Amino acid sequence: MADIAGPNLDPASQKELQQFIETEQAHARVQSQVHNLTSLCWDKCVGSISSGFSGKEQSCLANCVDRFFDTSSYLVRKIEEKRAFAGAS
Numbered sequence: 001m002a003d004i005a006g007p008n009l010d011p012a013s014q015k016e017l018q019q020f021i022e023t024e025q026a027h028a029r030v031q032s033q034v035h036n037l038t039s040l041c042w043d044k045c046v047g048s049i050s051s052g053f054s055g056k057e058q059s060c061l062a063n064c065v066d067r068f069f070d071t072s073s074y075l076v077r078k079i080e081e082k083r084a085f086a087g088a089s
Contacts, residue, residue: 011071026079030072 009017024088045060054062 033068033072037065041065041068 041061041064045057045064047057
């Protein structure tokens with residue numbers, strides 16, 4: 001990290017910068033996952049484009065999105081636990 005931060009940053013600032021970069025990378029990964037999820041759920045659940053979704057399509061999309069959020073929430077909790085553990089070390 002010192003190479004990116006340069007010699008002008010103190011260790012606390014370097015750590016803060018590193019955490020900021022990691023957070024931004026995590027946000028980028030989430031955005032990528034949302035894009036992939038949208039594509040996946042659309043391809044899986046929507047048979048054809050019409051003026052609205054059928055009941056089956058609505059249910060499928062809702063379940064697909066719910067599972068995504070359940071998984072995302074679980075992963076976020078695990079990442080936070082890992083960071084808390086690393087910070088306590």
